[in-house]
Amino acid sequence: MCPTLAVTAALKPALTMSVAVIFVLICSNVVISSIRHLLKPHLRILMFTLIIASFVTIADLFLKAYLPNMSEALGPYVPLIIVNCIIMCRAEACASKNGLVISILDALGMGAGFTISLCVLGVIREILSTGAVWEIPVMPKSFVPWAALRMPVGAFITLGLLIALMNLIIKKRATTAA
Amino acid sequence: MSKIKYFIQQSWLLIASSLFFGLLLAIADAAWAPMIEANKTKELDNLMAELLPDAKKFQLVGQFQIESPSRQSEQINLYKGVSASGQNTGWAFNASGFGFGGEIELVVAIDNDFKKIAGFKVLSSIETPGFGDQIKLSWYRGQFIGAPAEQLQLERTGNPEKIDDQIVAITGATISSQAVVNIINNTLLPLRTQMQQKGLLTGGN
Numbered sequence: 086m087c088p089t090l091a092v093t094a095a096l097k098p099a100l101t102m103s104v105a106v107i108f109v110l111i112c113s114n115v116v117i118s119s120i121r122h123l124l125k126p127h128l129r130i131l132m133f134t135l136i137i138a139s140f141v142t143i144a145d146l147f148l149k150a151y152l153p154n155m156s157e158a159l160g161p162y163v164p165l166i167i168v169n170c171i172i173m174c175r176a177e178a179c180a181s182k183n184g185l186v187i188s189i190l191d192a193l194g195m196g197a198g199f200t201i202s203l204c205v206l207g208v209i210r211e212i213l214s215t216g217a218v219w220e221i222p223v224m225p226k227s228f229v230p231w232a233a234l235r236m237p238v239g240a241f242i243t244l245g246l247l248i249a250l251m252n253l254i255i256k257k258r259a260t261t262a263a
Numbered sequence: 264m265s266k267i268k269y270f271i272q273q274s275w276l277l278i279a280s281s282l283f284f285g286l287l288l289a290i291a292d293a294a295w296a297p298m299i300e301a302n303k304t305k306e307l308d309n310l311m312a313e314l315l316p317d318a319k320k321f322q323l324v325g326q327f328q329i330e331s332p333s334r335q336s337e338q339i340n341l342y343k344g345v346s347a348s349g350q351n352t353g354w355a356f357n358a359s360g361f362g363f364g365g366e367i368e369l370v371v372a373i374d375n376d377f378k379k380i381a382g383f384k385v386l387s388s389i390e391t392p393g394f395g396d397q398i399k400l401s402w403y404r405g406q407f408i409g410a411p412a413e414q415l416q417l418e419r420t421g422n423p424e425k426i427d428d429q430i431v432a433i434t435g436a437t438i439s440s441q442a443v444v445n446i447i448n449n450t451l452l453p454l455r456t457q458m459q460q461k462g463l464l465t466g467g468n
Contacts, residue, residue, distance in 0.1 A: 153299075
């Protein structure tokens with residue numbers, strides 16, 4: 086959750102973060118799935134951490150080399166992908182039990198979901214805090230930016246409202262179905 | 264003996280993959296380390312090039328020690344912008360000080376006879392997003408472009424488009440605005456004095 090909230094002040098960092106997570110997710114799922122028969126139950130978490138940490142470090146070095154500005158903007162949150170629950174959870178729940186194809190599809194699906202939620206948060210916060218999307222102005226000149234939305238408090242409020250909206254939709258569906 | 268065998272049986276995968284991934288990281292680092300290093304120097308060059316657009320390249324002229332009231336002493340790297348025809352197009356140097364969130368590092372550019380500020384850029388800062396980090400925005404930075412290379416003053420209200428020694432503060436971020444003015448005030452004049460002593464500023468060039 087913490088990187089999710091920290092990198093969604095604008096669309097660009099949110100998307101960069103998502104791509105990095107998808108890369109790590111696919112690579113770790115592939116490796117874990119292909120060595121799943123060799124894994125010893127009591128050593129599996131160690132192996133997961135080792136594999137995930139390696140790919141995260143590679144992604145971090147890649148960003149530093151090719152996208153230095155983005156790497157600066159994301160700061161410590163790229164290395165923090167190592168402790169991202171989604172990746173650890175998919176390694177445990179899916180890749181260590183299923184074959185290569187299913188693991189790759191699982192990584193893509195999970196990654197797409199992560200990307201969508203990060204980008205929705207990023208777009209809302211960027212529009213309201215700077216009046217722009219992807220750094221291109223979209224709001225009328227008279228629009229007063231809400232600076233608070235760029236700070237962590239903005240992330241919590243936006244996320245809270247989105248979850249409330251989702252709950253509302255789910256509840257409505259449940260009542261219409263019943 | 265059986266204990267060692269048991270140990271290896273249990274952990275061979277972990278040991279082998281540690282070696283494998285260690286090697287992988289070493290290769291990745293070796294491949295990209297020069298690029299990462301080059302990015303850092305390029306960032307400074309790019310900032311200086313934006314401030315002094317006529318310069319084709321930048322030469323490190325010298326390093327100066329500046330005493331400032333807030334800290335012991337600071338090392339300033341002074342660069343000279345050289346145009347395609349070899350003319351001096353201006354000077355650029357790094358300067359830093361404390362703002363609201365923490366240290367602010369600037370690159371400041373001055374015209375070739377040290378009379379007018381050519382602008383500044385923020386190399387790194389951790390000022391509050393939406394408030395203090397407006398020091399990076401062009402309306403605030405624009406006030407310094409063409410301002411006299413003398414002691415600058417911070418004003419709470421005024422017209423930011425008027426170019427003089429009065430700098431209009433960012434609403435809600437007076438400390439950050441004052442910090443930038445202080446950083447420039449604290450380095451500019453001592454640096455000019457030292458450059459004159461070294462004979463770098465004689466003959467109008």
